[in-house]
Amino acid sequence: MSLPKDDAAELAARWRDGVLLKRDVFSIVERGRFRTDAGEVDGVLRRLDEVPWWSWGLALHLFSRERDALYRARELDVGPKLLWAGKRALVRGFIDGVALHLAKPHGDVAYFRSARQALHRLHRAGICHNDLAKEQNWLVGRDGRAYLTDFQLAACFSRRSRLFRIMAYEDIRHMLKHKRSYAPEALTPKERNILARKSVVASVWLKTGKKVYQAITRGLFNFRDREGGGRRLVNDAPVLAELIRKNPAVRDTAIVAFADRRTGVGLYAFVEADQVALEKQLHDELAAAKRAKPPEHIQVVHALPRDAAGQPRTEILQLVAMNQLDLIEPMMRSEQDRAFLRDILDSRKNLRDRFNFEADLPSG
Numbered sequence: 001m002s003l004p005k006d007d008a009a010e011l012a013a014r015w016r017d018g019v020l021l022k023r024d025v026f027s028i029v030e031r032g033r034f035r036t037d038a039g040e041v042d043g044v045l046r047r048l049d050e051v052p053w054w055s056w057g058l059a060l061h062l063f064s065r066e067r068d069a070l071y072r073a074r075e076l077d078v079g080p081k082l083l084w085a086g087k088r089a090l091v092r093g094f095i096d097g098v099a100l101h102l103a104k105p106h107g108d109v110a111y112f113r114s115a116r117q118a119l120h121r122l123h124r125a126g127i128c129h130n131d132l133a134k135e136q137n138w139l140v141g142r143d144g145r146a147y148l149t150d151f152q153l154a155a156c157f158s159r160r161s162r163l164f165r166i167m168a169y170e171d172i173r174h175m176l177k178h179k180r181s182y183a184p185e186a187l188t189p190k191e192r193n194i195l196a197r198k199s200v201v202a203s204v205w206l207k208t209g210k211k212v213y214q215a216i217t218r219g220l221f222n223f224r225d226r227e228g229g230g231r232r233l234v235n236d237a238p239v240l241a242e243l244i245r246k247n248p249a250v251r252d253t254a255i256v257a258f259a260d261r262r263t264g265v266g267l268y269a270f271v272e273a274d275q276v277a278l279e280k281q282l283h284d285e286l287a288a289a290k291r292a293k294p295p296e297h298i299q300v301v302h303a304l305p306r307d308a309a310g311q312p313r314t315e316i317l318q319l320v321a322m323n324q325l326d327l328i329e330p331m332m333r334s335e336q337d338r339a340f341l342r343d344i345l346d347s348r349k350n351l352r353d354r355f356n357f358e359a360d361l362p363s364g
Contacts, residue, residue: 002049003048003049003088003089004086004087004088007047007086007087007088007089010086011045011047011086011089014084014091015032015034015035015043015091016034016040017030017032018030018031019031019322020259020261021322022259023259023260023265025059026048026051026055026059027046027048027051027063028045028046028047028048029046030045031043031044031045031094031324041083042094042096043083043092043094044080044091044092044093044094045089045091046063046089046092047088048060048063048088048089049088060088062153065151065153066090066152066154067082067085067090069129069151069154069155069156070085070092070151071085072125073127076122078119078122078147079095079118079122079147079148080092080093080094080095080147081093095141096141096142097139097140097141097142097327098140098315098319098327099135099140100135100139100140100182101136102318102319103140103315103331104182104315105140105182105183106183107182107183107185108144108183109183110144111144111146111183112146112179112183114146115138115146115179116172116175118145118146118147118148119168119171119172119175122148123171126156126157126158126160126164127154128155128157128164128167128170128171130153130155130171131152132170132174132175133174135178136150137149137150155167166199172194173194173195176191176194177195179191232267232292233255233256233257233267235292236267237255237257239291240255240267240286240292240295241254241255241269243285244269244282244286247278247282247285249273249274249275249278250271250272250278250282251273252271253269253271253272254269254270254314255267255268255269255270256268256318256321257318257321258318259322260296266295266297266350267293268295268296268299268320268321269282269298269299270299270312270344271298271299271300272300272303272304273300273301274300274302276300276347279299279300283298297321297350298349299344299348301343301344304317305337305341305344316328316331316341317344320345320348321350322350323350325345
């Protein structure tokens, strides 16, 4: 289904394609540049022109909810600003930050203080986000503040009805669940009480509606993980990792998902080894095994980035795979990290979907 002529003309004149962020049955989301009256700015485009017919009705409903919520929240500075909205496409501002599950703000009390303030402003405007259990809908800005994104399930209210109060309570409770994960020592007695008490609506939802929702999203729509890799990341990646590690020249591997314009979702395997020639060999071995489709990209690196516990820092590798390179710099902890990152970037494989977001990268 193509975009309406007015939408297509507006985007042709004002939008410059960039990096694909997400592609599913509800929309295509990409990062690029948008020309405003004040000049060109970073933006995020959501469009419905390649949505399949069988999900069209729900996709349009979700699109409308996001458009309405972003319009009402445009001056609140708690999420992306609505830069332009058409009938089947919209452009929102780009927030310079990374998702909560990538940033991992352990012990950052100030971040969760700003998260509470953001929800206060949102609720005062009569908006409930309604999808804050997902860490990817919370952003850690480069300024250290909390921002919200993905308003497709948001609800706007003209008065503080009982339903509004329930939804607002659940927004707060989900925020506190994240605070409990990253800064549990900062929880107040009142906050612990909120965490201990689900609303009646939430309790009923967990016992009934959530099971139906998961059956639809995981079965019909292939939504199985927060990174958006679907069945390939959940089911195929562990199989592929096991096969890769069987090669005696391989020390370790980490596989992440990335949005791909051709296939929707691709897999990118970073392999810790010394021989670059191993990339083709591994691809041939995986194809011959016929246990899962080989990753779209295999890159040999001298060492995988690791956290204090020695586990691969997949949050960094995923940003590399997605070409969100400018968002990596704030996550670097030392000059050693930066030198290590440069080694990976110099040989990265996903060059199909690139843009000029590399200005802040560490120089070689």
